[in-house]
Amino acid sequence: MSSATTPPDSDPNGRRRIHSMLKLYYGLNEEGKAADQAESLDPCDINGPHFDPEVYLNKLRKECSLGELMDHESCMVKQIRSLDSDMQTLVYENYNKFISATDTIRKMKNDFKKMEDEMDCLSANMASITEFSARISGTLQDQHAQITKLSGVHTLLRKLQFLFELPARLNKCLELQAYAQAVSAHRRARCVLQQYSHMPSFRGIQDDCHVIMEQLAQQLRQKFRDGGSSAKDLSECVELLLQLDEPAEELCDKFLSHAQSRLEADLQGLEAELKDSAVTDTGGGSVQKTSPGSNPVSPSSSVINPFLSPTAGTDILEFIDRGCNEFVSSLCLVIASYQELFINRPQEGELASKNIPEMANGKLHVFVDTLAARYFSLVERRIQEEKGVSDNSLLVRALDRFHRRLQAISKLLPGSAVPSHGTEIVVQAARQRIKQYLSALQTFYHDSLTDVRQALAAPRLAVGGASASGGGASSKDATPSLPELLASLSNFILNQLKSVLASVHLFTAKDITFSNKPYFKGEFCSQGVREGLVVSFIKFICQSSRQYCESAGDRGGSTPPALLLLLSRLCLDYETSTISYILTLTDEQSCSEITEPLCLLLDNIYWVNTIEPRNVRAVMKRVVEDTTSIDVQVGLLYEEGVRKAHSSDSSKRTFSVYSSSRQQIRYAPSYTPSAPMDTNLLSNIHKLFSERIDIFSPVEFNKVSVLTGIIKISLKTFLECVRLRTFGRYGLQQIQVDCHYLQMYLWRFVSDENLVHFLLDEIVCSAAHRCLDPSPMEQSVIEVICERG
Numbered sequence: 090m091s092s093a094t095t096p097p098d099s100d101p102n103g104r105r106r107i108h109s110m111l112k113l114y115y116g117l118n119e120e121g122k123a124a125d126q127a128e129s130l131d132p133c134d135i136n137g138p139h140f141d142p143e144v145y146l147n148k149l150r151k152e153c154s155l156g157e158l159m160d161h162e163s164c165m166v167k168q169i170r171s172l173d174s175d176m177q178t179l180v181y182e183n184y185n186k187f188i189s190a191t192d193t194i195r196k197m198k199n200d201f202k203k204m205e206d207e208m209d210c211l212s213a214n215m216a217s218i219t220e221f222s223a224r225i226s227g228t229l230q231d232q233h234a235q236i237t238k239l240s241g242v243h244t245l246l247r248k249l250q251f252l253f254e255l256p257a258r259l260n261k262c263l264e265l266q267a268y269a270q271a272v273s274a275h276r277r278a279r280c281v282l283q284q285y286s287h288m289p290s291f292r293g294i295q296d297d298c299h300v301i302m303e304q305l306a307q308q309l310r311q312k313f314r315d316g317g318s319s320a321k322d323l324s325e326c327v328e329l330l331l332q333l334d335e336p337a338e339e340l341c342d343k344f345l346s347h348a349q350s351r352l353e354a355d356l357q358g359l360e361a362e363l364k365d366s367a368v369t370d371t372g373g374g375s376v377q378k379t380s381p382g383s384n385p386v387s388p389s390s391s392v393i394n395p396f397l398s399p400t401a402g403t404d405i406l407e408f409i410d411r412g413c414n415e416f417v418s419s420l421c422l423v424i425a426s427y428q429e430l431f432i433n434r435p436q437e438g439e440l441a442s443k444n445i446p447e448m449a450n451g452k453l454h455v456f457v458d459t460l461a462a463r464y465f466s467l468v469e470r471r472i473q474e475e476k477g478v479s480d481n482s483l484l485v486r487a488l489d490r491f492h493r494r495l496q497a498i499s500k501l502l503p504g505s506a507v508p509s510h511g512t513e514i515v516v517q518a519a520r521q522r523i524k525q526y527l528s529a530l531q532t533f534y535h536d537s538l539t540d541v542r543q544a545l546a547a548p549r550l551a552v553g554g555a556s557a558s559g560g561g562a563s564s565k566d567a568t569p570s571l572p573e574l575l576a577s578l579s580n581f582i583l584n585q586l587k588s589v590l591a592s593v594h595l596f597t598a599k600d601i602t603f604s605n606k607p608y609f610k611g612e613f614c615s616q617g618v619r620e621g622l623v624v625s626f627i628k629f630i631c632q633s634s635r636q637y638c639e640s641a642g643d644r645g646g647s648t649p650p651a652l653l654l655l656l657s658r659l660c661l662d663y664e665t666s667t668i669s670y671i672l673t674l675t676d677e678q679s680c681s682e683i684t685e686p687l688c689l690l691l692d693n694i695y696w697v698n699t700i701e702p703r704n705v706r707a708v709m710k711r712v713v714e715d716t717t718s719i720d721v722q723v724g725l726l727y728e729e730g731v732r733k734a735h736s737s738d739s740s741k742r743t744f745s746v747y748s749s750s751r752q753q754i755r756y757a758p759s760y761t762p763s764a765p766m767d768t769n770l771l772s773n774i775h776k777l778f779s780e781r782i783d784i785f786s787p788v789e790f791n792k793v794s795v796l797t798g799i800i801k802i803s804l805k806t807f808l809e810c811v812r813l814r815t816f817g818r819y820g821l822q823q824i825q826v827d828c829h830y831l832q833m834y835l836w837r838f839v840s841d842e843n844l845v846h847f848l849l850d851e852i853v854c855s856a857a858h859r860c861l862d863p864s865p866m867e868q869s870v871i872e873v874i875c876e877r878g
Contacts, residue, residue: 255274256294259298263305269329272305275298282294305333309330312326341431341449348456349460360467405484406490409471417497421498424453461510461511478525485596485598488518489601489602492511496508515603520621527626530589533582534626541574542652571651574655578659590674627671638653638656669699673707700819705874709827716799716838724792732839793839797839797840800838800839800845811824811855811856812855816856817862818862821864822866824853825853826874
């Protein structure tokens with residue numbers, strides 16, 4: 090082979106360099122071994138550098154049989170073929186890479202050759218340019234200083250021309266109402282004129298510009314004062330006045346003063362409407378009212394209905410609408426415009442150092458609070474005029490609209506006390522309404538008792554009239570029986586109370602914005618409706634009946650004995666059933682959408698003095714309905730999940746007052762007072778041998794796990810509420826009925842029905858421990874009540 094075709098790596102040094110690069114590429118050390126492997130000194134290690142074939146062969150002959158040797162040979166042949174194949178593949182791959190690299194290097198040599206020619210050409214051109222530049226600089230060096238001087242003189246003349254033409258330019262801008270250009274031109278020349286004001290010519294220019302800019306500032310003030318311009322024009326007007334060194338505080342005061350005049354007009358309109366309604370108000374009219382004794386007695390009796398209100402010129406909804414659409418809307422517009430002009434606009438240059446936003450924000454808060462206080466006083470006066478309670482919907486809708494519109498102020502002006510003050514007005518109005526309803530119920534009760542007294546006195550009048558006339562209508566026809574009067578009185582009071590509760594329920598409707606607020610819903614339902622209205626009315630009935638009894642004992646007392654007898658029976662009925670029914674109705678109607686269903690009716694008075702259970706409470710039915718609804722909703726999004734196999738009698742599980750071990754001890758025939766047993770201790774011992782239930786265990790992403798978590802937390806809440814109450818005999822039996830009803834349906838939703846068994850058993854046992862007379866209901870009776878639903 091000729092020297093021209095000899096490969097470049099035939100040189101020993103070149104071959105060594107290429108060899109080292111291949112080792113580096115394949116991760117081998119100088120001895121040809123992988124760098125991450127430890128060197129082995131074993132002569133029998135076929136992959137080691139110290140491998141000895143003779144020693145390895147002798148070892149195999151001694152340790153292996155002929156069959157094993159043949160198998161080992163076959164295995165080595167396969168490995169050799171595999172290595173040969175890998176080696177061949179590796180050679181082909183590296184060969185292709187080397188060919189590609191050779192072609193790339195050859196192409197790069199050609200490209201570099203062209204680049205070198207171009208660089209030589211560029212270097213020659215740069216040298217020529219440098220030579221010409223040196224010639225030009227040498228030629229113009231003598232005239233350079235003169236040109237520089239003339240250029241400076243030209244610049245100065247242009248500035249002087251701008252100064253001498255400035256008054257005429259400012260007048261032209263003033264005629265064209267190009268206020269921004271005028272202010273910009275004056276700001277450019279103001280410093281120069283001030284610096285050379287000692288020279289007469291510059292002093293004259295400065296005086297002329299000052300007069301013109303004063304006229305411009307006057308026009309801007311007038312434009313700002315009129316307020317008929319758009320928000321963009323007002324913003325530009327404020328910015329120009331601030332650039333003309335107009336005091337920012339004075340601008341804020343002027344803007345707020347102008348806005349106050351318009352808002353004052355809105356407030357005066359509302360106040361005039363209040364005065365007109367006060368003039369046109371009339372006294373309450375008399376209407377016919379069916380008395381408790383109207384059926385057996387003559388229906389001619391009439392009293393003033395306390396549930397009707399005086400007729401005002403404008404209803405409260407119209408008044409609130411006018412206030413919101415006029416005053417509140419205008420106030421929001423003023424706040425937004427003011428913030429855009431003075432607070433939210435970027436502050437640059439000298440304005441940034443004046444801290445205008447903080448000053449303007451303080452003035453805005455004072456302005457809004459002052460006007461809002463006057464508006465709130467008018468709203469409070471109008472609410473106080475709502476004396477009657479016949480229609481509560483207008484008041485609730487008006488308060489909802491009032492509360493809703495005030496939320497816009499809280500968004501526009503964070504930190505303002507206006508929304509909280511408005512919320513307090515809503516709360517006070519609701520409280521005042523409760524007091525009005527209580528007063529109306531008390532008046533209604535007194536009027537009903539008056540009708541009863543007239544009905545009781547009617548027989549004697551009828552008898553006297555009959556004897557005087559010698560005949561006529563039978564006195565039996567005009568004589569009302571006490572059961573009829575009692576039923577009529579009780580029904581009228583109960584129906585009137587239901588009507589009041591329905592009206593009060595409007596405050597907690599879902600579409601009312603403030604009904605679900607924490608500051609309203611809890612206190613209104615518990616303290617307002619339940620305690621302030623229903624419980625107070627029940628106490629009033631008891632106190633009024635006690636006063637009748639005390640007046641009857643006085644000398645000359647005029648209370649009829651029949652009335653005392655009727656009131657005694659009425660109070661007895663209230664104690665045994667009516668109070669429980671009223672409180673249940675109150676909690677379900679007023680607070681069922683707000684409070685937790687399982688904790689609605691756990692009240693000491695109800696659970697101690699309740700009547701014998703005859704059905705499942707409505708709240709328990711709602712729990713099952715809500716759980717079923719949740720099961721359907723979760724099933725639409727998640728898979729079913731895994732649950733343990735249910736026993737055949739899951740829905741027939743019974744709950745005793747005590748668990749099995751405790752029941753046997755407590756009700757065993759050998760139990761005597763001489764061998765007392767601590768049931769609490771037995772309960773704790775029973776819990777030691779029961780499987781612990783983790784109420785707040787992690788929830789998996791499937792329907793069964795989600796429903797199990799919800800039911801565990803709900804039943805645990807029920808258990809904790811039971812632990813805070815005291816129960817009578819029938820209260821305990823009602824808990825038994827409710828728990829059995831829950832067991833009939835809830836077991837099918839959880840992963841392990843024993844969870845429901847255990848928690849419901851704990852609820853019943855806890856109620857038994859807190860029962861004054863723990864007499865459980867028969868299981869057969871419980872099943873009949875639950876199956877009847």
